[in-house]
Amino acid sequence: MVKRRVYDEAFKGMAVELSYAKGSIQDAARELGIDPGRIRKWRQRHQKNDQTQPVNATLSDEQQQIRRLQRELREAQMERDILKKAVSIFSRNDGKYSDL
Numbered sequence: 001m002v003k004r005r006v007y008d009e010a011f012k013g014m015a016v017e018l019s020y021a022k023g024s025i026q027d028a029a030r031e032l033g034i035d036p037g038r039i040r041k042w043r044q045r046h047q048k049n050d051q052t053q054p055v056n057a058t059l060s061d062e063q064q065q066i067r068r069l070q071r072e073l074r075e076a077q078m079e080r081d082i083l084k085k086a087v088s089i090f091s092r093n094d095g096k097y098s099d100l
Contacts, residue, residue, distance in 0.1 A: 012042045021078055
């Protein structure tokens with residue numbers, strides 16, 4: 001009998017964020033060792049929760065600033081990951097780019 005794995009909400013949230021940062025559900029699932037369908041469902045649930053939560057009207061100025069900074073951090077991390085991938089592509093030792 002196969003025991004069903006149970007994931008806490010923190011792990012689910014982290015997996016969703018990772019899938020957005022990686023830009024691919026498949027890559028995130030492979031890295032975490034779980035089925036891509038699970039992350040897809042968690043992303044859908046996460047989007048629904050974001051739509052049902054009240055807008056920033058009830059948040060204090062500090063909370064709004066924290067959210068803005070978190071959003072900027074996610075964007076900077078995605079840009080960093082893209083640049084890392086580009087560097088790894090161009091730094092491969094295949095002889096094509098060694099004459100730079």
